[in-house]
Amino acid sequence: MTKFIFITGGVVSSLGKGLTSASLGALLQSRGFTVRLRKLDPYLNVDPGTMSPFEHGEVFVTDDGAETDLDLGHYERFTGVAAKSTDSISSGRIYSTVLEKERKGDYLGETIQVIPHVTNEIKSFLEKKEEEVDFMLCEIGGTIGDIEGLPFFEAIRQFSQERERGNCIFVHLTLLPFLSSSGELKTKPTQHSVKELRSIGIAPDILVCRSEQPIPTKEKEKIALFCNVNKKNIISATNLDSIYYAPLAYFDEGLDTAVLKVLNLDTRKEPDLTRWNDVCSRVKNSEGLVRIAVVGKYTQLEDAYKSLSEALIHGGMANKTKVETVWFDSGTFEKKSKTETLNKFDGILIPGGFGKRGTEGKINVINFARKTKIPFLGICLGMQLMVIEYARNVAGIIDANSEEFEEEDLKKSGEKIIYHLSHWFKGQNLEVREKIQDKGGTMRLGAYPAKIKKGSFAHSIYKTDRISERHRHRYEVNIKFVKNLENKGLHFSGFSIDGQLPEIIEITNHPFFIGVQFHPELKSKPFEPHPLFSSFIKAALEQTRLV
């Protein structure tokens, strides 16, 4: 029978609940258990797909095409278990399901209330089974005390109550602030947070306490006493140089052992930590340094490109090198001469993005990278702009542009090189999208297979001619322009299976100039760096050796 681990947070947000959940998942795997991780978000958006990356960080896309919280990215990177649409839920989704049911008459005669209708819906989400796993880890977004979070806390309380004892456990993450004036770690906020949790009927079994310093035994005893938690179950979580040290750090602190003990499971068998020892030694023993410039639009908030920054680190790990990523706002390069400042970088990357703002700056950057032969990777919008740049500057299509930007200007839109995709095949099914459709969940989303041309650079990177990568976009390179561009030296080395949608572009006579319509960063893991990132960093590393 699946055991449920509920992970909640208190005191402040951003304590790293997602990383704690992901690390615990990885540790349970190392003990031979199967795991799934789920995120329950109290916000009212149906999914984060329509939220600005400034608001909520990156939107993580699953294989089955759901736009989910970035924590699902952590889960996948740490456990290798591909996240699914059923692993992410928000209040918005719960309420809209309840309201739909109400309209259909499913609750005919009843008064619809948070308890039991909303809480029942949350519980049925928790029970949704994909396949039987040993552990289901469920993280509740936000912090205890948030008004929106209450139905979720109530639902997990009921859920644990309805199961036989020993099948659910509660892990609560809090903060122990350090007061430099008194030189003390303060336990009071944690006490208050636990009090709040207990007042709604949840008694935590394990407390994970974030602090800048290791927690002295005396403080642990105090927390245990005041919070009514076993002393051995007070886990200290100090700041780490790399998030990839977290699983081993939690192992040293005994987090997984504590979980197993609370659940009365055998703790004698030693875990196999080879994977994480190897990951840590790659992080620790990196020799070189490559500097990558990422030119994007949401660069003030690193979380907006979470998977991307991690994938670059993974690419570094594959080459035993450190990657220093420097973020630039694309507006900086609207003046062409400004691109010269990128000369000191070993590689340049343009990630995905939306809307016209900053695109001309990005096109200038692409032009610079192509001419100066600095390794360059373009992702999604990045690839579309590479096509536009090449079309304008090499193929002589001077007005080349994307429908996406011209629409914003309300100009007439003729046959565009990057056009709005209105229909395509997902397996056997025809997907159709109108331009004036709802914005939520209406892009080409999720994993699609693609074929790669033998003999191409992309083929030498992937070492296969069939790949599957995740997408999230509305616009696409127009197949009608492909022949002309090919004749001028822009090679299309990857296509959708039906050959209609260009997926990968590259040029020869350049150490690395590749554009991909999909998001390879979503599939990269520290123990399995994505080949595109490994080879991009390799090319960048070779660049450093040239100077």
Ligand code: GLN
């Ligand atoms: N804005 C572009 C599109 O919708 C690219 C999207 C992206 O980069 N994810 O096609």
